[in-house]
Amino acid sequence: MSQSLHLFSPSSSSVALPKQYLRFTPSVSTSNRRFPVTSFPRRCCFSVRASASASSDPKVLETENGKPEILPHVTASPEPAAVSSDSASIEVDAVTEVELKENGFRSTRRTKLVCTIGPATCGFEQLEALAVGGMNVARINMCHGDREWHKAVIERVRRLNEEKGYAVAIMMDTEGSEIHMGDFGGAPSAKAEDGEIWTFTVRALGSSRPERTINVNYDGFAEDVTIGDELLVDGGMVRFEVIEKIGPDVKCRCTDPGLLLPRANLTFWRDGSLVRERNAMLPTISAKDWLDIDFGIAEGVDFIAISFVKSAEVINHLKSYIAARSCDSDISVIAKIESIDSLKNLEEIIQASDGAMVARGDLGAQIPLEQVPSAQQRIVQVCRQLNKPVIVASQLLESMIEYPTPTRAEVADVSEAVRQRADALMLSGESAMGQFPEKALAVLRSVSVRIEKWWREEKRHEAMELPDIGSSFSDSISEEICTSAAKMANNLGVDALFVYTKNGHMASLLSRCRPDCPIFAFTTTTSVRRRLNLQWGLIPFRLSFSDDMESNLNKTFSLLKARGMIKSGDLIIAVSDMLQSIQVMIVP
C-alpha cells in the first residue's frame, strides 16, 4: 500500500503548492476570511490516499440506475437542469435551507436540540412547530405513557420527516431500574404539606386509594428502609423522614413540603449519604425495559438511551442484542450518566457506547448538587476525546414549564453547556408537559447561536488535546485528515466543510474538531442522516454519490446552487471517507 500526498492542478497534473498558499499570509482582512478568495487558485486540491487505486475518469458519475452520466466541468456554471432528475435527490429540511439562505453559513446553529415529547407536544402540528423551531431529536421517555402512545408519536415524527423533508431522529429512553413512586390514580399531582404523615407502600393500590398513600415500585422497599432514613422525592423537591414500619407500609413525616408528581424518582439517605444498595440490586435493564427495547427495534428508532448505566458490560450486551435483532443494526446506544457507578466507570462506559447523556436530574439526586457541574464538564470532555456525541439534559429551563421567560441563571447554565461545546441540549418537562414548549426551544436556539458566535469572535479556541482514537491505520489516516481539514478551514476562513461519508464516521471526526465553519455532511441513507443530526455542527444531507469526488462536488455544487444554499465564490474544503482526500475549492 502506498501513501502519497498529491497536489494537483485543475488538469490533475502534480505541481508544487506555491509558497504563499502554504503560509496563508493574510493580505486583506474581511469579516471572517483572512485573505481574498480571488488570490486563490480556482481549484486547489491535494489528496492523501491510502491505496494506489487508479482514479476513474473524473467526469463520469454512476447514477442510481447504474448508467454513467456526463456532468459539466466544475468551472462551468451548471444549471440545475444539467444534472437531470438527480437534482431532486438532495434531501435537506426547509428550516436549514431558509437558515442558510437568510443568514449565511456562519450563523447556522451548531449545538443540537433534543425535545422530550409528552402531552404538550405529541400532536402532529405541535411536533411540526418543534421541528420548525429547530428540534433535531425527539425523545420519548418510556417511564411515561404506554407503547401505543409512543408508537403514535413515532409515526407522526416519521410522517413529518417524509412529508416535510426533516431528519428529526427518534430517541427512546428506557425507564430503567430506578425506584419511583406510582401515580395518583389520574390526578396530575399531589401536595405534601410540612409535618403531614404519608404512607409509602409496596401493596397494590386498587381504585379505593386511601388518602396520603403512595405506591412504591420496589418490592424490597419496606424491608430495606430503616426508621430515621430520609426519603428524597425528585432529588429533594420534597423530603420525608421514615418514622414507622408496619408490614408493607412505611409511615413518613414530610419535612420539606412540595408538589409530588406521578412516578417521581425516590432516593434514600442514611446518616447523610445515599443508600446505594437499593437500586444497585436491581438490573440496569429491567424486564419491562427489554420489552420496550424490542418495541424500539421494531419501530426503528434511531437512538436507545439506557438509564442508570453502571458498567460497559450492559452496553456491550445491548449492542449485541440489537445487532442480532435488527439486520442493518443502525440503532445507536446512548449511556445515561446518572449514578455514582456510571461516574466511576465513565471512560469504559463511554468507550462502549455510541454517545452519552449527562442526566443531571438523577445525577443530582445521587451525588451532592455542587458536584454536578464538574461531573458535567468531565463527561463532556471524555465524550469529545473519545468522539462520542454528548447531550446535556435536565432542568436547563425548568422555570419555563410555568413561565414564558427563563431565569437569568438558567440562561447562564445553557450558555455554559454551549461553551463546553456539548453536542446537544435537551428539554424534558419544558417540552413534554410545560406551558411554553416552543418558547423554551427558541431560548435554547438563540442562546446557542449567540454563545457560539461569541466564542468564535473571541477566538477562544480551547487547547484541548484530542488523543488518537483510531484502531487501524486507515482510521488514523481519517483522523489526521479531519484534524488537518478542520485546522485549514479555520486558518483559511472557509465558508463550509463538506464531508462525503457513508457511515458517518468522517463526519463525526470533523465534528469532534469543533471547527469555526459548519460541516455539510452528505450521506447516502436517511438513517445515517438522522443519526448525524445529534452531532455538533453537522448539517446532514441525503445525497447519492460515487467514489469520484470531482463528480460528487460538481453534483453537490449544482444541486445546492439551484436551491440557493451556496453561491459562486464560496470557499469550501471537502473531505471524503472513500478517497481519504482533502480538497480546497471555490464554488464555481
Ligand SMILES: Nc1ncnc2c1ncn2[C@@H]1O[C@H](COP(=O)(O)OP(=O)(O)O)[C@@H](O)[C@H]1O
Ligand atoms: N409520554 C408522556 N406522557 C405523559 N407525561 C409525560 C410523558 N413524557 C414526559 N411526561 C411528563 O414530563 C415530565 C418530564 O419528563 P422527563 O424529564 O422525561 O421525565 P421524568 O420527570 O420522569 O424524569 C414527566 O415527569 C412527566 O410529567
Ligand SMILES: C=C(OP(=O)(O)O)C(=O)O
Ligand atoms: C434525563 C434524565 O433521566 P429521566 O428523565 O429518564 O429520569 C435525568 O435523570 O436527568
Ligand SMILES: [K+]
Ligand atoms: K427514562
Ligand SMILES: [Mg+2]
Ligand atoms: Mg434519570
